[in-house]
Amino acid sequence: MMRAVDIIRKKRDGAELSKEEIEFMVWGFTRGDIPDYQMSAWMMAIVWRGMTERETVDLTLAMAHSGDVLDLSAIAPLVLDKHSTGGVGDKTTLVVAPLVASLGLPVGKMSGRGLGFSGGTLDKLESIPGFNVNWTRQQFMDLLRDHGIVVAGQSADLAPADGKMYALRDVTATVESLPLIASSVMSKKIAAGATAIVLDVKTGRGAFMKTEQEAIALAETMVKIGRGAGRRMAAVISDMEQPLGYAVGNALEVAEAIATLQGRGPADFTEHCLVVAAEMLLLAEKCPHAEAGKALLREAIASGRAIAKFREWVRAQGGDDHVVENTGLMPQARLVQDLPSPQSGYVATLDAMKVGLATVALGAGRQRKGEEIDRAVGVVLKKKVGDRVEKGEPLLVIHANDESRLAEAREQLLAAYTWSDAPVKPAPLIRQIIR
Secondary structure (H helix, E strand, C coil), X not given: CXXXXXXXXXXXXXXXXXXXXXXXXXXXXXXXXXXXXXXXXXXXXXXXXCCCHHHHHHHHHHHHCCXXXXXXXXXXXXCEEEEECCCCCCCHHHHHHHHHHCCCCCEEEEECCCECCECXXXXXXXXXXXXXXXXXXXXXXHHHHHHCEEEEECCCCCCHHHHHHHHHHHHCCCCCCHHHHHHHHHHHHHHCCCCEEEEEEEECCCCCECCHHHHHHHHHHHHHHHHHCCCEEEEEEEECCCCCCCEECHHXXXXXXXXXXXXXXXXXXXXXXXXXXXXXXXHCCCCCCHHHHHHHHHHHHHCCHHHHHHHHHHHHCCCCHHHHCCHHHCCCCCEEEEEECCCCEEEEEECHHHHHHHHHHHCCCCCCCCCCCCCCCEEEECCCCCCEECCCCEEEEEEECCHHHHHHHHHHHHHCEEEECCCCCCCCCEEEEEC
């Protein structure tokens, strides 16, 4: 007979756990048979001792099978998904999902809400009047079958172990563990039913993984887990030293995504979307190499197919597709104010985390789960790393609804910039691709 205390002791002493022992812990905790204090001790032992690749795959699958696992094979032999580890100005799903779907490849994604300085895809989509992210499993599958695209909130019966385990990790200093992070992400992806997944793993000031080495280690682990579970996998390691694109804030980011689908997006954000989407095409064997994939994607934008699919997607999920020609239908801020540069020179750094925290101060993000957010507020950058700026020239435009919050954000945003007298080259946008 298995006992939780024996499994905790075994991992504490550095031994490798069996598949059955891992399932005993995960499923027992999900059912309520194993108390919080024993699960906390077990996860701390994992933080100390780590897990082998096989253990990490078994942990992920145990978490995925703690609830329902969607089977999307009746809809299509291959369903694509992408997952970002979070960042500032990262509205990639809003472009990549309709762009890939416009080429006839189904994209089914379950997304989350923002917490802290990292924005949530669902919050952004809800800036569109009427857009509904709450669907049953059957409705999720119907939308995917009928339109080839759906982005919804995660159902409570998918990977319930992850929700319970993460709530504990958050308060027991067990967040920073590669096996626990990787299994948390991948259990949800596997439970949601996608058969081919591209991971967008951020590195830098505005990312959870601060160094490129940490990001690569996490990406490689998640790719191995996905492959071990029979999924097609790739990962893009991308820069989050400075915000992605120019817009940071919910409605502002949706407007930038729409412009990008119309071929008018910022160069860095457009390139990022093309790289991620091309990896999805490669997994689907839609193109022989990434450059051929990018050519197909550029044509989908130029021909209007991409923005047409965006319209169809918005309508299918109950939203007003007139936002495409009139982004003013989304929430608008009462106060719109330039932030002038205090000096002349070149932008040397633009701290993504400080920009993210400033938008949270404006009301665009949450300090705690369940908090109401203001979808109108945020910033639109005018100057990024490497750009020349003259004293008094606008660095960015602040969108606010509260004078005191605006004043607080101004200070934080000024502190996000540093200057150089000599020209500065931005960090590469794409650091590495793991296939």
